[in-house]
Amino acid sequence: MPLVLYNTLNRQKEIFHPISPSEVKLYTCGPTVYDFAHIGNFRTYLFEDILRRWLASKYNVIQVMNITDVDDKTIRRSKEKGIPLHEYTHDYINFFFEDLLSLKIEPAEYYPRATDHIQEMVQIIQDLLEKKIAYQGEDKSIYYDVSKFPEYGKLAHIEVKELKSGARVSHDEYDKEEASDFALWKAWDKEDGNVFWETSLGKGRPGWHIECSAMSMKYLGHHFDIHTGGVDNIFPHHQNEIAQSEAHTGEKFVNYWLHAEHLIVEGKKMSKSLGNFYTVRDILKKGFSPLALRYFYVSSHYRSKLNFTLQGLQGAESSVHRIRDFILRLKSAHGASYPELPEVLNKAYQEFKEGMDDDLNTPRATAAVHESINHLNTPLEEKSISREQAQEVIQFFLHADKILGLNLDEILKESHIPQEIQKLISERESARKNKDYRKADEIRKALQEKHFIIEDTPSGPRVKRIESIS
RNA sequence: GGCGACGUAGCCAAGUGGUAAGGCAGAGGUCUGCAAAACCUUUAUGCGGCGGUUCAAAUCCGCCCGUCGCCUCCA
The missing domain is CATH 1.10.10 (Arc Repressor Mutant, subunit A)
Structure with missing residues (x-):
């Protein structure tokens, strides 16, 4: 069974074929560092971690995760605090990496920051201007002319014509020719304070979408394998990236677009006003282990909405205990040989793999783990699993844990009793x-x-x- | 208004034509000085509702009800 992934581009599951047979190039949309990332953000990052880990079991993976360290929100917050933008974002970048670490999210190869890649962005925008795909508005900002890109809207299944009727678009706020056009470069205005770059495009700062085009192509090339993010990024962010990048290079940008559904809390959208807003730190402060949160994420499929409840998280904590405890009991197994063991293990390996290969169906994969526990518990209790067999079972759990990330290897090491x-x-x-x-x-x-x-x-x-x- | 997703046990969640995986919680039991942990047994004639197609439907089709998302910078 080959790996199958759901491609937003075609709205169907497709067999994954990397561009290069042994290597996968992966771009995962990262955080905008204006505040602590919340557990909804981390659902997406965790999905990306699972994707990365599973790909890494088959290919060499080159992953890029961008850090957006300049945008309306970061500028506004840093001004409110009276701290220079760089210092302000620096702290939240650090907090972000701390949270990644506590959730055992494996590091990407590159974490490029938007502010370090202004030149690369300017070059693309220059090129789009020369190609007459971009134009300068009366406010000196530079916009992308969506009408020049026939496939615009394809990713999101949106007709450009229909966009104009969108109630939230206020034409007065923009100096662009069409409401559906989007900013590549934002001319400086007072609100930006001392945040600006003097470039051949004038004094200003980049639009949001261009950073991902510039940084993905810099590190992964014009055409790469997979690009991911939350569902809300499908439109306009990812659509705009496609438009910019493909108009610039004339090549196909990305083969597979993967999107994680949102996490909701107690059935409702998470928001500060509802009081159901949690950061990873909030959860840990309540006494839950980061691994419980990790397991909680994995217990649903990434394309389904995930309803976060404290009861659910408590359940995840119990499930983690069960798995970890089973490993500990295996460690001291020294019984007779269990004849059915090969069969049980083969099935476990196979079902785990089939689940993961089926568009990263982690609920299926974890069920395979639990099922193996169910099959082996009785013989283990009855001392009819030998030490050697227990080692084989442990190997399966370590194999599964390369994806699940429940620190089972550490548990095995923590054997020394003073x-x-x-x-x-x-x-x-x-x-x-x-x-x-x-x-x-x-x-x-x-x-x-x-x-x-x-x-x-x-x-x-x-x-x-x-x-x-x- | 346009586009789209979802609705499976108390909770979470697989399953897309062959008779309902798995986890958590609950109940009963085994073990135990007690406790804890662990283990065993058990929990949906049913998959939002009503029709239809079929030998066979949670799965396909239609309608309805409900929840949610996107429609210019929210993962």
Whole structure:
């Protein structure tokens, strides 16, 4: 079964064929750094991480994620705070990378910033001016003439003619010839304060869409494999990127466009006014582990709306525990050989792969993981899985975890129990044998304070480091 | 107004013609000094509603109801 991806361009699932047989070039729309990214933003970034990880299991991946560090919002916020734009965005860039790290999102090869690529953008705009595809408005801003690009609207399935009836378009606000035209370069005005670049296009700053064209093509070439973002980017952002890039190069820009649906909260659009607005930090402050959030994202398909609830997140936390605990129990398996193991594992590998290959169907893939646990739990409890077999099962879980990212490899490493803890455990065991339960309970409590949880099982006490179950 | 998506158990969520995966929560049980954890069993004659096509429909078609998104800078 080959990898199949849903391509927004054609509104259907398509077999993925990279341009180069061994390498995939991937552009993922990144954050505008005017504030902390929220859990809705991170749904998209996590989808991109899953995509990256699965592609990386088959190809060498070159990924670019842009950082938009100049736009209306960043300028306005930095002015409000009285901090230079660069300093203001610098902080939020750092916060963004911290959040990526806590969610175990694998780093991209490039994180280009818009403000570092003004020259590249100017060059494209110059070229579009020369080709008479762009024009200068009365306000000195430069606009893209949508009528010069016949396929405009194709990605979003929008007819340009219909755009004009859009109620939100106020013609008065623009000095462009058609309401559907969009800005490539914004001439400086007072609102921009000291944010501007003196270029051959005049004093001003780039429009939003041009940065992605410039930076994607700089790092990935004129024609590359995959471009992703949230569904709201389909129009106008990605449509405009196509128009700019293809008019500039005369080549096809991107083969596969992938878009993640939005996350909603308690059935409603997340918004600050509804009080249902969460950043990743808000979630962690409530005591949830970042892995629970990660698992929560993975538990639905990226093209479905995901309804975020605290109850749902709690459920994700429990699911993560179950998987992690299973691994721990496997580690100490030392029973007889389980004859059906090869069959169970083959099925697990196959279903995991089929799920992922089917447009990154992570719910199917995680179901394969849980199903393998269901099949192996009884033999594991009955001590009919051998040490060697347990290793094979662990290999499957590590394989799946290359995608799921639940830190299962760390759990396996965290096996060393310090001497003093070992000593306390055996003291407690002898106390229990002497039926001195008061002392036993005291030691259990003391161990807990040292972040070790002790669980009595028929085959003796089991120790868990509290961090290891997070 | 235009374009589009979705509606499966208490919650989350797979399944696009062959008789409802998986997870969470709940209930019962095993184990246990207690606790915790774990394990086992169990939970939709039903897939928003009504019709239709078919030997067979959650899946295809029509209508209706409901929720949501996009339509110029929101992931």
